[in-house]
Amino acid sequence: MKRFLIRWGEGYLYRPSLLQKLFSILLLPLSALYCLCAYIRYRRSVPKNQGIPVVSVGNLVVGGSGKTPLVIELARRFAKPAVVLRGYGRSSRGMVVVKDRDILCDIAQSGDEAMLYAKSLPHGVVIVSEIRERAIAEAKAIGCDVVLLDDGYGKHAIEKLDVLIRVKTPNPFCLPSGAYREKLWKGKEALIAEEGETFTxxxxxxxxxxxxxxxxxxxxxxxxxxxxxxxxxxxxxxxxxxxxxxxxxxxxxxxxxxxxxxxxxxxxxxxxxxxxxxxxxxxLDVDEAFIEQVKEYVNAKKD
CATH class of the missing domain: 3.40.50 (Rossmann fold)
Known part of the structure; x- marks a missing residue:
């Protein structure tokens, strides 16, 4: 039943039938309220410098977008990067240093994405934490030179460069009518990455x-x-x-x-x-000009 509901939900958000489109329209008042709350949260947030350059890679919609391979490719361009993520699906709670030189826990404690990062980045540090600021502080204490924040657009209180992967969806609305968790709010700058242009x-x-x-x-x-x-x-x-x-x-x-x-x-x-x-x-093969933009931001924050 759970698997059916997940597949139905993915179809509703990305390949809606006529009935699903009608259902989406009925939910528009809830979407407007959700979007308003997300916007108020953004406007009330004050970005705080973390003492280390932070680059977030993610997207605006629910569901996958291919952010993991982009994070890996960006991390490979730095001497000692840290990847910070929540660690969905893990059995542990709180902050866990998954990798610092060696892998320090098993996959049950790290979650699947964090373990993939740990195995893909020999020179990288990987930390999971529900509170991203705590993990960023730990990465700084370890001596990392940059933090790659996995799916952190909505963490508006963290000063960072936002990289957003453009995901095509026929529905432009916020949840629950559409797939958007947030919009690219006015005044919020971001680098847009798109398959076929930014990366292949x-x-x-x-x-x-x-x-x-x-x-x-x-x-x-x-x-x-x-x-x-x-x-x-x-x-x-x-x-x-x-x-x-x-x-x-x-x-x-x-x-x-x-x-x-x-x-x-x-x-x-x-x-x-x-x-x-x-x-x-x-x-991924990533456009070098795009990578240079990310590096310029990181180097500017180090100065």
């Missing part, structure tokens, strides 16, 4: 087999469709789902697959299982 994707398939079944737990998994090799079936779980060996073995048995085709975010949760995995590896 590179996808490779590691360990392909004859009969693969796609199993993934990411938001809006249909985003993978243009990059998929031939698969016998697609099995979608809710974002950040904690896989178990038993449920994956059942999928293999039912489909007769010779391997599970998974994303890198899924792989970090399955790597310890005794299963044959094919990994869909995604990376």
């Amino acid at each position: 994707r590179r996808v490779s398939v590691q360990n392909p087999t004859r009969k693969m079944v796609l199993v993934t737990a990411i938001a809006r998994p249909e985003r993978l469709d243009p990059y998929l090799p031939e698969v016998v079936e697609k099995v979608y779980f809710e974002d950040h789902h904690p896989f178990t060996p038993g449920e994956l073995e059942a999928i293999v048995k039912r489909t007769g697959a010779t391997s599970l085709l998974v994303t890198q975010k899924d792989f970090v949760k399955m790597a310890s299982f005794n299963l044959n995995l094919t990994v869909l590896e995604l990376s």
